[in-house]
Amino acid sequence: MRILVLANTPAHVHLYRHAVDRLAAAGHDVLVLTREYACTTDLLDFFDMPYRVYGSHGTDEFSKVQFARELGGQFCTIGTEAVRFDPDVIFGRGPYAAYAGTLTRTPVVLVLDDEPGDFNHTVSKPFADCILSPAVTRRNLGDDHYTFDGFKECAYLHPEVFEPRGDVREYLDVDPDEPYVLVRFNALDALHDAGLEGFRPEQRRDLIERLSEAATVFVSDEGGELNLRELPARPYDLHPALIHDAMAEASLLVADTGTMATEAALLGTPAFRYRGTDDHEYGEFRELERAGLAEQFDDYEPVRDRSLEVLGDEDASDRWQQRRREYVGDLVNLTDLLVDVARSRGTIDRLDGSTKRVLQPRSQSL
Structure with a gap:
């Protein structure tokens, strides 16, 4: 399988890094598309994750204006890289993942949290085949929205995953x-x-x-x-x-x-x-x-x-x-869930029974 991940911030790198390692170790081809933002690429290098950069986004006012000017070019680069990679499933959030999935006609899995504002959700929801979020998220994003008992940070801080350094x-x-x-x-x-x-x-x-x-x-x-x-x-x-x-x-x-x-x-x-x-x-x-x-x-x-x-x-x-x-x-080990969802190509019905049991259709839990 070929798995494409859109990781635009340091938090996204942590979210997916263990899943990327496990999928690559199992013989799958994984690519991360990212941007130069804060320490995002430093983390990708440190964890030896396969990535390509599609643009940048600074924190000062000039960088924000420049980012707005370059947005079209960044989407063009994302599209080119996505088509070239030809993924079987895409992970991400917001318009970048939605665009890559639409262009390549690939299933899109969005991993969301309870962030304020509706822009990312409004733009990406119609293009998502599967939406995953913590059960404490208060939004209902439709029939393809499933929740789990935990936090997105459980992908790297769950006791089964996190091993502190001693030095x-x-x-x-x-x-x-x-x-x-x-x-x-x-x-x-x-x-x-x-x-x-x-x-x-x-x-x-x-x-x-x-x-x-x-x-x-x-x-x-x-x-x-x-x-x-x-x-x-x-x-x-x-x-x-x-x-x-x-x-x-x-x-x-x-x-x-x-x-x-x-x-x-x-x-x-x-x-x-x-x-x-x-x-x-x-x-x-x-x-x-x-x-x-x-x-x-x-x-x-x-x-x-x-x-x-x-x-x-x-x-x-x-x-x-x-x-x-x-x-x-007692929370869900999110890395285990992400790996299983990737192998199912974002199709919940393809998951085995044990994995399905940790997911709850959002429409049934409100």
């Missing part, structure tokens, strides 16, 4: 018993982030200064706007492929971005998300809050104070790890 503290240059915090500031440059505001500059500085009184602070600043030389923090500068290992060892993650907070929660690390001006209700976060693995805050002072409270609680790490063992282990 990440050495790379970070922290002692074995030294508490450290990961702070993530979002660039808020994605389509669904338009108009949103996370931590303000003065809040970023205050948060770092207060957290540094209780732990070593590592900052991952997606927008690259923060000058850490004047703050008691260190840049998180490990290879991006090691971020989940760093999360697993951290005492706390504080972020104004969704994906990393979800990832930390699934690893059993206290995960606090500052919503800022984002009033979208994510089904994933509601579920993680219910499980006691993540917390969300509408205002700045509560997230800062709660972070300091947890850092001062010697039993917090053990409680979160126990909650992870009780909750995450």
Whole structure:
């Protein structure tokens, strides 16, 4: 079989990387089409995934304007590469996957989550042969929409899949018993982030200064706007492929971005998300809050104070790890599901009984 994957962000690379490895090891021909965006191609190189680049998308205003101008050319490149590869099934999301599937007359599998906005879903839904999403997703995308008990991050953070490195503290240059915090500031440059505001500059500085009184602070600043030389923090500068290992060892993650907070929660690390001006209700976060693995805050002072409270609680790490063992282990191993769906060419009726049992038709679950 020939499987084409559209992976446009670092999160997409993680979503598919184990499935790509397993399918390739089984003798299938797999190709990833991607764009130069953040660390996406760095991850593809690190995990030795077969890929071709169809374009780029930066985070500054000039790059966004340039991206709009080049969009037609990117679709042309995607079409050319897709036709040349001649896939049997396509995985992705949004208009890119829909276009590739339409052009090659190939079944399209969309793997979605509860992101805000309807643009990607509206554009791609009519062209999808199979739509997969977590059961906590609140949308109903029609008869071809199936849900599973878990999160898209279960493709790489499920206990059956994730194996932490034992040397990440050495790379970070922290002692074995030294508490450290990961702070993530979002660039808020994605389509669904338009108009949103996370931590303000003065809040970023205050948060770092207060957290540094209780732990070593590592900052991952997606927008690259923060000058850490004047703050008691260190840049998180490990290879991006090691971020989940760093999360697993951290005492706390504080972020104004969704994906990393979800990832930390699934690893059993206290995960606090500052919503800022984002009033979208994510089904994933509601579920993680219910499980006691993540917390969300509408205002700045509560997230800062709660972070300091947890850092001062010697039993917090053990409680979160126990909650992870009780909750995450029972979720669906999404990599297993993606591999089975690929082998079925996106046709649910072709799946064996055990795989079908983990899927629920969305129209029947509402």
